[in-house]
Amino acid sequence: MASVTLPLPVTRGEGQKLRVSDYLRWSIDHKIIGVQYMVTALFFFIIGGALAMMIRWELLTPALDLMADGSAYNQLFTIHGTVMIFLWIIPMMAGFGNYLVPLMLGAKDMAFPWLNAFAFWLIPPAGVLLMMGFFVGQAEAGWTSYPPLSTIFSGDGQTLWIMSLHLLGLSSILGAINFIVTIKNMRPEGMGYFQMPLFVWAILATAIIQVLGTPFLTGGLTLLLLDRVAGTAFFNPAAGGDALLWQNVFWFYSHPAVYIMILPAFGMLSEVLSVHSRKSIFGYRAIALSSLAIALVGFTVWAHHMFTSLQPELRIPFMITSMIIAVPTGIKVFSWLGTIFGGKIRFTSAMIFALGFLSMFVIGGISGVMLGSVPWDIHVHDTYFVVSHLHFVLYGGSVFGIFAGLYHWYPKITGRMLNERLGKWHFALTYIGFFFTFFPQHIVGLQGMPRRVAVYAPEFQSLNVVISLAAFLMGISTFIILYNMIWSLKNGEKAGANPWRALTLEWATTSPPPATNFIGDPVPFKNPYGYGTRAAFEYLQSLEEKFGESVDALHDKPAAPAPASQPAGD
Numbered sequence: 235m236a237s238v239t240l241p242l243p244v245t246r247g248e249g250q251k252l253r254v255s256d257y258l259r260w261s262i263d264h265k266i267i268g269v270q271y272m273v274t275a276l277f278f279f280i281i282g283g284a285l286a287m288m289i290r291w292e293l294l295t296p297a298l299d300l301m302a303d304g305s306a307y308n309q310l311f312t313i314h315g316t317v318m319i320f321l322w323i324i325p326m327m328a329g330f331g332n333y334l335v336p337l338m339l340g341a342k343d344m345a346f347p348w349l350n351a352f353a354f355w356l357i358p359p360a361g362v363l364l365m366m367g368f369f370v371g372q373a374e375a376g377w378t379s380y381p382p383l384s385t386i387f388s389g390d391g392q393t394l395w396i397m398s399l400h401l402l403g404l405s406s407i408l409g410a411i412n413f414i415v416t417i418k419n420m421r422p423e424g425m426g427y428f429q430m431p432l433f434v435w436a437i438l439a440t441a442i443i444q445v446l447g448t449p450f451l452t453g454g455l456t457l458l459l460l461d462r463v464a465g466t467a468f469f470n471p472a473a474g475g476d477a478l479l480w481q482n483v484f485w486f487y488s489h490p491a492v493y494i495m496i497l498p499a500f501g502m503l504s505e506v507l508s509v510h511s512r513k514s515i516f517g518y519r520a521i522a523l524s525s526l527a528i529a530l531v532g533f534t535v536w537a538h539h540m541f542t543s544l545q546p547e548l549r550i551p552f553m554i555t556s557m558i559i560a561v562p563t564g565i566k567v568f569s570w571l572g573t574i575f576g577g578k579i580r581f582t583s584a585m586i587f588a589l590g591f592l593s594m595f596v597i598g599g600i601s602g603v604m605l606g607s608v609p610w611d612i613h614v615h616d617t618y619f620v621v622s623h624l625h626f627v628l629y630g631g632s633v634f635g636i637f638a639g640l641y642h643w644y645p646k647i648t649g650r651m652l653n654e655r656l657g658k659w660h661f662a663l664t665y666i667g668f669f670f671t672f673f674p675q676h677i678v679g680l681q682g683m684p685r686r687v688a689v690y691a692p693e694f695q696s697l698n699v700v701i702s703l704a705a706f707l708m709g710i711s712t713f714i715i716l717y718n719m720i721w722s723l724k725n726g727e728k729a730g731a732n733p734w735r736a737l738t739l740e741w742a743t744t745s746p747p748p749a750t751n752f753i754g755d756p757v758p759f760k761n762p763y764g765y766g767t768r769a770a771f772e773y774l775q776s777l778e779e780k781f782g783e784s785v786d787a788l789h790d791k792p793a794a795p796a797p798a799s800q801p802a803g804d
Contacts, residue, residue, distance in 0.1 A: 262347035268333025275326035282317035290702040307688035308374035315377030327498035331437045337740035338431045340422035340756040345415040353408040360401035367391025381469035385461045396459045403448045410444035431738045436501025439525035447487040454483035485536035499635025508763045509736045510585035511577030515763040517569035524562035531559045541611045549608045556606030583657025587638035594630025619679025625672045649745040650726030660714040667708030730784025738762045
């Protein structure tokens with residue numbers, strides 16, 4: 235029989251006291267579920283990262299060294315990609331959303347707490363199913379699983395891969411429904427849609443994509459499963475099927491899935507940049523509505539992944555939509571630059587990861603526009619140029635955003651500050667390692683090195699050695715944040731309720747929050763990014779009177795309200 239973690243009594247000024255065992259069992263508390271998501275995702279991040287290190291070890295030389303054969307190498311990059319996308323980034327973003335959205339809305343919990351718990355508990359068995367493939371002949375058709383590789387040439391692990399993604403897709407849909415209902419129905423009095431934090435807007439846009447797109451992946455996976463185990467021929471041209479049908483269905487979900495992974499990071503960036511530069515968001519409505527624009531336009535660009543197999547008359551329309559979707563993303567980038575311009579920037583670990591996100595994601599965006607151009611895409615299709623673009627977006631974007639979010643909200647989740655010195659070392663090694671891992675891949679891609687091969691032409695070796703050594707440095711950097719998080723649980727400086735002097739509602743309660751999130755009914759500040767005003771100063775002072783002084787994490791606590799003419803401060 236499943237047990238339920240019951241709300242614990244909380245006195246004024248105290249956070250919820252939890253044991254490790256509370257996170258290892260069924261709970262309907264959104265905060266516990268959020269941490270369960272994040273810890274599970276970090277576990278699979280380590281697994282996916284270890285697989286990446288094995289890939290780069292193999293590619294140190296042009297010949298097969300580490301892997302027994304090409305089939306074993308295929309399994310390696312297939313599971314690496316699947317784990318990093320479906321078991322690391324997407325669940326990690328869901329964890330942040332679960333923990334923060336109710337707090338940011340002043341709600342006691344998510345709209346459907348039991349559904350929330352059920353959505354999480356689908357993920358561990360999905361991960362186990364995926365890993366079991368190594369014992370029965372792992373999937374080796376890449377994370378895209380194109381037929382006939384996935385229907386004829388992969389082992390039984392491919393069937394487990396399909397079943398695993400079915401569970402993960404169901405989890406994604408249930409979680410998205412919960413987010414949409416929570417955001418629509420559980421905002422407090424006085425908080426309209428355009429008073430919501432931008433992270434909540436990002437989660438709303440993400441949930442819309444998940445509800446609309448994931449059923450298409452589920453349908454495609456079902457057809458793929460039937461082709462493998464029931465003798466059907468949906469994707470077998472020799473029996474009247476169509477191999478390109480899978481590509482259309484898969485990319486109709488999987489290109490929007492890129493935005494499932496990046497939109498929450500966009501929301502995190504909006505929060506971090508504003509707080510750590512003490513500036514109001516520049517273009518709040520533009521950023522909010524551009525998230526919805528990305529969610530909707532994202533469903534019109536899927537076939538740019540198929541330019542080499544697409545009918546010529548269809549290439550131009552999809553090239554145009556691929557260019558159009560860069561517009562709302564560009565709106566965000568320029569709004570973020572406007573936000574930090576003239577601000578009182580504090581180079582905390584959260585802030586430098588956010589700035590690192592900006593620099594790396596822009597590179598990925600530029601290469602994305604290049605790949606959206608038909609002649610360029612045909613030239614570099616299936617080369618390492620594509621690998622580089624993908625990682626600049628999903629690691630330089632999503633993962634840098636996750637790291638910024640961890641440094642920013644770890645004090646709220648645990649009540650302890652992360653060590654800033656370790657945070658800066660983590661950033662330096664990650665930034666250098668990441669750049670020299672993936673930027674040179676543009677070069678080897680343009681020179682013609684194909685992706686997904688373990689044996690390559692000797693002229694590519696020198697750059698591959700640089701890439702692999704940088705990848706090992708990036709792998710080492712991961713242990714710094716893991717150590718920092720574990721060490722800080724007991725030894726980190728006590729944070730207090732609001733160490734960043736932020737104005738959004740998650741900081742208007744104890745750290746960590748009580749079981750019911752708030753002591754009394756929270757009153758949202760009229761402008762969640764209204765730094766530099768007397769009203770903001772008075773609001774922050776009232777929080778200190780209620781919860782006591784927090785650590786001055788920004789070393790910037792003002793003695794008096796900033797003058798109205800001053801552009802930044804609080």
